[in-house]
Amino acid sequence: MLKKPSKKLPLYRKVYDSIVEQLENNKREKISATILSREYSINRNTAEKVMDLLEANGKIRRISRKGSFPIKQSGCLHGDSINFLFTRDTFSNQFLDTYPFVNAKLIDGIYRSAASKKCDVNILLLDPASSKAELGAKFSSFGPRAGFVLLNPETMPQVLSVLRGEQFPYMAYSSVAEGNRISHDSYTASCRAVEHLVRITGRKNIAFLNPGSDFTYTGDRMRGYRDTLKKCGIPFREELxxxxxxxxxxFLAFVQSDYPGGKIDAVFSATFEIGRKAVNVLKFCGTRIPEEIAVIVYYDLPEFSMSVPSISCVNVPLEKIAASMVENLFDMINFGFRDDIRIVFKDELILRESC
Known part of the structure; x- marks a missing residue:
């Protein structure tokens, strides 16, 4: 049992000061009037007075039927913060290895939009073994003016469940996740890209490049490719x-092979990673772009506009997506939780010299 505070100050103030010191040193994760009554041998009314003072001064957040949780103290105005949520695995596998350009550009866009609001931006690496109660306590520690962003919600269903269930302001970058989500229309843009290759450049043997057999993030692009070939009267061929x-x-063996319908005369790459590699190989082996093989790549990289020839691409409006996330998070922070936000941005086909 902790020693009962001295009487130099009112009892509730001594307890309050003791708790604040513990909070500032991250020595408490959960707090309640019952706990204070037991630890400091004080009556319930005094404990409630301490709790009221802690809440009034922004030290704790009370959540109905959940309890009271410490608020992370930050130097930003009003404690506003936007927090990216990753597990250690998703941060390594998807942010660093698979989609560094996309995720980094989204984070940079959100950072720029948040800066105008004098808002902190944090990246949180969550323990995948955390319970729902632990996740709720973690999110609560950032205070009532915190928003959360999931860039890969499909890989963190429990995190999404806690955000929705406890009504933390959140946005998910996804086309399929339940709840608040923001995405881009890659199907329509893929249709336009393939239709341009067929109708404008006259290509009929168009290859579709995908990074492996997993179509989780490129399925809409594959559907756009198949549907547009059918619309243009060109049979879909699995070998392409x-x-x-x-x-x-x-890749070189694939693109130089003889197929029943003739050699490949165009390439539509579902991602910039494989598209960039394909362009470099085609150039290295002396293939003339676009005379022999036309190229369109998904996502625009700075190098594509400076390449010789410059590379046509489908541009995803990541800056607009980031700005929209920030606006919607602050709407929820200021005016209340929502779970019905659905926003879809249009991708843009940028035509350059490669097709």
């Missing part, structure tokens, strides 16, 4: 879909 683990040798 590249889904093998990428290597320069494998």
């Amino acid at each position: 879909v590249f889904t093998r683990p990428y290597s320069d040798t494998e």
Whole structure:
């Protein structure tokens, strides 16, 4: 049992000061009037007075039927913060290895939009073994003016469940996640890209490049490719879909092979990673772009506009998506939780010299 505070100050103030010191040193994760009564041997009314003072001064957040949780103390105005949520695995596998350009550009866009609001931006690495109660306490520690962003909600269903269930302001970058989500229309843009290759440039043997056999994030692009070929009267041919683990040798053999309908005369890449590699290999082996093979790549990289020839692409409006996330998070922070936000941005086909 902790020693009962001295009487130099009112009892509730001594307890309050003791608790604040513990909170500032991250020595408490949960707090209640019952706990204070027991630890400091004080009556319930005094404990409630301490709790009221802690809440009034922004030290704790009370959540109905959940309890009271410490608020992370930050130097930003009003304690406003936007927090990116990753597990350690998703941060390594998807942010660093698979989609560094996309995720980094979204984070940069949100950082820029949040800066105008004098808002902190944090990246949180969550323990995948955390319970729902632990996740709720963690999110509560950032205070009532915190918003949360999930860039890969499909890989963190429990995190999304806690955000929705406890009504924390959140936005998810996804086209399929339940709840608040923001995405881009890659199906329509893929249709436009393939239709341009067929109707404008006259290509008929169009290859679809995908990074492996997983279509989780590129399924809409594949559907756009197939549907547009059918619309243009060109049969879909499985042999023109590249889904093998990428290597320069494998790709070169794929693109130089003779097929029943003739040699490949165009490439539509579902991602910039494989598209960039394909362009470099085609140039290295002397293939003339676009005379022999036309190219369109999903996502615009700065190098594509400076390449010779410059590379046509489908641009995803990541800056607009980031700005919209910030606006919607602050709407919820200021005016109340929502769970019905659905926003879809249009991707833009940028035509350059490669097709």
